[in-house]
Amino acid sequence: MISIENISKQYEAIKALNHISFKIDEGTCFGLVGPNGAGKSTLMKILSGILLDFNGDIHVKDWKVSTDRIKIKQQIGYIPQEICLEETLTAQDNLILFGNLYGLKGKELQIRMEEVLQQIGLKDRAKDKVITFSGGMKRRLNIGCALLHKPSIVIMDEPTVGIDPQSRNSIFSIIHQLKAEGSTIIYSSHYMEEVEQLCDSIGLIDKGKLMEFGRMEELLEKYAKPSLFISGESIETEMLQRFGEVESKGHGYLLNSEQPLLTLENLVTHCREHSLEPRRLELYHPRLEDIFFNLTGTQLRDS
Template identity: 40%
Template sequence: MAEAEGVVLRCEGLTKRFGELVAVDDLGFSIREGETYGLLGPNGAGKTTAISMIAGIMARDAGEILLDGEPLTAGSVALKAKIGYVPQQLAVYPDLTGRENLRFFARLYGLGRKDAARRVEEVLEVVGLADRAKDLAKNYSGGMQRRLNVGLGLLHRPRLLILDEPTAGVDPQSRNSILDGVARLAAEGMAVLYTTHYMEEAERLCDRVGIIDQGRIRAEGTQRELVALVGEQDRVTLTGDGELEPLTARLAALPEVTGAGTADGRVEVFTHDARALLPRLLHEAEAEGTTVRSVQVVEPDLEAVFLHLTGKALRN
């Protein structure tokens, strides 16, 4: 069963239509315990619709959602309680304090009085609002309100935490606080489904990424796997003294090198794993008698992969 394999969420064949529009088309992916899975796509790609179905707030036309190996249906009240959902829209009450907001939602989740009191204080620490717990939410900065919003989704200790663009419009300090908090939760074993319009967040947080466009997963894997999938390569630029052509020929002969050239006092080398190859390149330069003055390594990022697969920037 999926639960024995450590899989918290498995989606298979998810489909949703709005009239003639197929918003989500045969979508499938899985998330394991302690894994942060990034669902990335341009606006209109189907991310929000997919998340709404997974969270149980929108009916699906076809497909199956398994949570800890059990089918999630409209009547799966106990199973839905294993999900923490943090939407883009703020769900906080401005005229309540941070602590009061958390207490209110804790009771909605059905936590007992003592457990709720303990859990509220734990969550305040997790989202970095313990020192502002007595302040009204309307007096919080936008970033602090976002952090409180995330805290609401954590109160009941969910197995799966769904975060839909949790850092949109927040200040850098709050953004880093949210990202650090998500990383800690995943390290403690929580499965996280994360959407964002910031590619650097996906690169920093996500163990695997699914790139969705026109309702379908176009590619899925780790950053390195996705880069390899579209044929992008690392580029190493060595700047050195003297004649560089002999060094270029020497490096081009290495089996790990897919291409090498000389231009403007630099040697450029292309390879699929620059970090692993770099010590060998420097060793060969020394053997050739070339003094290397500087080294630059450029690795393809998710943005390059995303543009290749969708033809759009992430924020389009």
């Protein structure tokens, strides 16, 4: 169990984290989600033992970060948001550099390097200089460098920002594999669909405050409002209002109703009788993004 207890962090006038507390079960994938500037990186740096000046405490197994920082750090592989590699060296030499920092050498380092290169899909590029790599390949190598010492807790700060879909899928595979091996993953992102896909539990953070925390299914259940989605040129708010509470969503409308199936039936009848042809008419399942929006009134995407 990793227990985050009442963490606060102030950068001069900015309160980056405001009394944050939650727990993460071992062997699970935890997603920290929030918009730009929410405080995700600050919390990730505190969790990985890089940022030492904060209030509160963190417990990992039987250790406390306040008194057993080195023991906890040995358990952690931290992948920062900014790529941290020596570009003039080869992938292999970067791994050796990081391996040495973790105290690995000789045969042990050689074996781990081979395993990690396989895991990150860069075996055939091991002897190439990093400067020749794509952004996604650099990102994967950066992940590999943090895995050499077989950490039981892997902390990834927005690892998929600005990379190609192939590298993104490859990172997801690495995460699935790490989880299958029993590692605990702490993953921050502002891409809701990624977190929904990967994580067992989540913390929603905004302006330094933890807005919500829990298991994914529980949160979706808690905030799920039964609704229908309808769109089409002939579909107007006034017509929909007689069937339930209406809100705009993308190119159409969400129609909240306690009995969505019955409403769907009534709506189909109405459309048929009035020769209205919706482009889309379907049951709508709330997503993590909807929960965040309901809680904070903030859209997560930059766009």
